[in-house]
Amino acid sequence: MKDIKTIIQILPEIYSITKDIENSLNSDSSYSNSDDIKLKISMIYQNLEQLFGELPNNLNLLNEINIENILNWKNSILIYVFKQSFEYLKSIYTNFNISPAQINASEIKLFLQISNKLNMDSTTNALLLIFLSELCRTSDPTLSFNLIMEAFEIKPDLGTILGATHLKNYIYNSEIINQQKKIKNCTVCGGQGIPFHNAPSYKMINYNHNFLPAKLWMKCTKCNNLYSQHFPLKFSFRKNPLKIIYPQQNQTQNLTPISSYILRDWCNILQNLKQFTKGKQILEIGIGNGELIATALEMNYDIDCVEIEEDVAQKISNLLECQIICCDFIDLPENKQYDILFMGDVLEHIDDPKKGLKKAYKLLKNDGVLWISTPNYESSFNKLHKTSTALWNEPWHITYFNKNGLENLLTDLGFNILDYRISTHYNGSMEVIVNKKQG
Ligand SMILES: [Zn+2]
Numbered sequence: 001m002k003d004i005k006t007i008i009q010i011l012p013e014i015y016s017i018t019k020d021i022e023n024s025l026n027s028d029s030s031y032s033n034s035d036d037i038k039l040k041i042s043m044i045y046q047n048l049e050q051l052f053g054e055l056p057n058n059l060n061l062l063n064e065i066n067i068e069n070i071l072n073w074k075n076s077i078l079i080y081v082f083k084q085s086f087e088y089l090k091s092i093y094t095n096f097n098i099s100p101a102q103i104n105a106s107e108i109k110l111f112l113q114i115s116n117k118l119n120m121d122s123t124t125n126a127l128l129l130i131f132l133s134e135l136c137r138t139s140d141p142t143l144s145f146n147l148i149m150e151a152f153e154i155k156p157d158l159g160t161i162l163g164a165t166h167l168k169n170y171i172y173n174s175e176i177i178n179q180q181k182k183i184k185n186c187t188v189c190g191g192q193g194i195p196f197h198n199a200p201s202y203k204m205i206n207y208n209h210n211f212l213p214a215k216l217w218m219k220c221t222k223c224n225n226l227y228s229q230h231f232p233l234k235f236s237f238r239k240n241p242l243k244i245i246y247p248q249q250n251q252t253q254n255l256t257p258i259s260s261y262i263l264r265d266w267c268n269i270l271q272n273l274k275q276f277t278k279g280k281q282i283l284e285i286g287i288g289n290g291e292l293i294a295t296a297l298e299m300n301y302d303i304d305c306v307e308i309e310e311d312v313a314q315k316i317s318n319l320l321e322c323q324i325i326c327c328d329f330i331d332l333p334e335n336k337q338y339d340i341l342f343m344g345d346v347l348e349h350i351d352d353p354k355k356g357l358k359k360a361y362k363l364l365k366n367d368g369v370l371w372i373s374t375p376n377y378e379s380s381f382n383k384l385h386k387t388s389t390a391l392w393n394e395p396w397h398i399t400y401f402n403k404n405g406l407e408n409l410l411t412d413l414g415f416n417i418l419d420y421r422i423s424t425h426y427n428g429s430m431e432v433i434v435n436k437k438q439g
Contacts, residue, residue, distance in 0.1 A: 006051060008103050008135065011081055012110045014044050018074040025067045037065060044077065052084050078118055085131050099386035102139035108132050126155035130162075130200070133214070137198050137387050141216055144198035148214035149177075152202075159202060166205050176212060180230040183218075187351045187399045188409060191222030193229075199392035210234050211395040223408065226377055226400040231351065235396075238308070242327040245313040253319060256289050265424050266295035269371065269431070276369045276418055276433060279339020283363060285329045286346050290316035297322075301340075306332055330359055337365045345426065347374040347406075348397045357413050366436055370415065373423050373431045378402040381428040391428050403430060410434050 017040050024031045031037060041062070048055055058076055062069050091098060115128055133147035152158055152172035159167030186193055196219035201207055210232040217226045282303040284292055293316065296303040306325040307313040313324040325332065329346075341364050347353045360370050375391050376382070377400040382389050391400070401409070407417050415434035423429035 007081060007085060008107050008111055010047055010051065011078065011114060012107075014047070014077060014081070015074075015114045017044055018070065018077070021070055022067065022074070025065075025070060029066070041065075048077070048081075052080075056080070075118060078114065079120075079124075082115070082118075082120070082124065082128055085128070088131070097388060099388045100134045102137065103135040105136060105140040105143050108136055108140070108143065122155050123158075123161060126151040126158050127161070129154075130158070133198070133200065134387075137392075138196075141195040141198040145195075145214045145216045148198070148200060148202075149212070152213050162202075164203070164205075166207065167202065170202075170209065172213065173209065176209065177230075179210070179233055180212060181233050181236045181351075183227055183229055183231060183351065183398070186218075186220035186223060186225060187227040188225040188353055188401070188405065189220060189223040191220045193218030193220050193227060195219075195229075196226060197387075197392055199387075201393050201395045204390065204393045204395055207395050215393065215395065217392065217400070223405055224402060225405040227351075228398050231398055236351070238328070240308065240310070240327055242325065242331055242333075243310070245307075245310065245317045245324045245326050247317045247321045247323075248314070249318070249321075251318055254315070255319075258289060258291055262291050262425065263295050266292050267299065270296065270299055270301070272419070273340055273369060273371065273433065276435065277339050277367065279365065279368065281338045282340045282342065283338040284342040284344070285360075286344060286349075287312065287316050287324065288344070290320055292342060292344070293320055293322065304336075304338070330355065332359070332363065334362050336363075337368065338363060339365055339368045341368065341370045343370065344373045345429070347372065347401070348399055351398050353399050354409065354413070357410065357415075361413060361415070361436065364436060366438075369418065369433055369435045371431065371433050372406070372410075373425065373429050374406065375400055375426070375428055376402055376406075376430040377428075379422070379428045379430060381422075385428075389428055406430070406432060 021037055021040055024037070045055065059073070059080060062073055111132065115125070120128070129147045129151035133144045133151070136144045153174055155161070156172040158172065159170035185191065195216060197217040199215045199217065200213065201211055201215040202213035212230050216229040218229050219226050280300070280302050282296055282301050284303060284305040287293060287305050287307045293303055293305055297320065304325065306327060306329045308326070308328050310326050313326045317324045341360055343360060347356060350356050364370055375397070377391065382391060403420065410417060410432070414437050416437045417432065417434055419433035421431040423431050
């Protein structure tokens with residue numbers, strides 16, 4: 001497959017030429033000998049050979065041109081084009097380095113109209129919809145979203161056909177749409193959003209049946225930040241009472257491989273922060289695999305941490321023999337303030353980042369610093385990788401900022417921007433350091 005755009009354009013063309021031939025044959029059977037019909041057929045051949053190389057035998061020039069042969073031949077040609085498209089689909093399914101050309105909605109609708117006339121089986125039809133959804137992710141996000149949803153509606157076990165191991169036993173349940181929280185306004189400023197990008201969330205290894213297979217990103221017309229239109233209700237209203245997790249010894253540990261590169265990176269981040277504060281008291285919100293806690297302990301910092309997931313908290317507590325507070329950080333008591341506050345990859349997970357940052361402000365000493373990392377949807381990395389970046393597909397994310405969007409919000413909340421860096425932990429993320437505006 002060389003050029004997907006040409007395929008989308010050529011299909012209606014082939015359809016209209018074959019329709020022409022069909023009509024002419026219907027009205028005059030002697031037409032089958034005319035030079036005109038031969039010319040038209042050879043035009044189709046030329047076009048297809050340019051796209052796909054030599055054609056298979058069943059598509060060879062017809063020995064006898066009559067209406068029945070023409071009808072069979074037309075169907076074979078069109079299905080052949082679809083099959084070639086599926087080969088391309090497979091490559092974009094497995095290969096994150098491909099960002100397909102974006103086609104406008106009218107061309108895709110024409111393609112759909114023709115495919116509807118072919119009586120395809122549900123598998124072929126669903127694969128076609130998935131394929132087309134890739135071609136309008138940014139050019140018509142709503143259409144792209146509807147195409148993925150329809151594909152899973154007509155073929156609930158589509159995941160098994162797409163061949164990814166995490167979808168091996170996945171059966172789509174059409175009720176899932178009713179189990180979503182529909183986010184109607186911008187999660188940052190409350191403004192109105194317009195569809196911006198649709199992503200095939202089902203592709204992600206951490207996708208599960210609570211999420212919709214498609215993720216529609218809305219862009220706020222007021223602050224330019226992005227928010228996910230849907231998020232599972234199940235994960236929206238979790239309230240765990242605060243609990244202190246203590247290390248449990250004599251337990252077999254399941255170790256996650258940690259690269260020393262990440263630890264060195266945390267060391268560099270802590271060293272960089274020394275120019276802004278000499279303080280030693282750290283609070284980390286969301287502990288990941290415990291890399292920062294381990295590095296901070298090595299560098300003789302005094303670190304508290306809060307984690308919402310109890311099993312994560314217990315695991316890291318056992319490993320590093322430290323206490324961890326288990327709760328939503330919003331519920332953290334405000335009786336202690338910190339020199340350094342880490343909010344690494346937190347903001348994109350919450351549907352009220354303003355509330356989260358206000359809480360951070362309260363937990364920070366007057367001369368303390370807040371370190372934030374979060375995806376930047378307009379980062380250099382994301383611009384260079386177009387639709388192929390995992391950021392779009394990530395089912396668990398709700399809010400995305402760009403550099404100005406995050407900095408404007410921080411400034412509005414009384415912070416002062418000190419530093420901006422490109423993350424080396426996560427592709428396409430930014431790292432921002434702020435302190436409280438003085439006076
Ligand atoms: Zn907004």
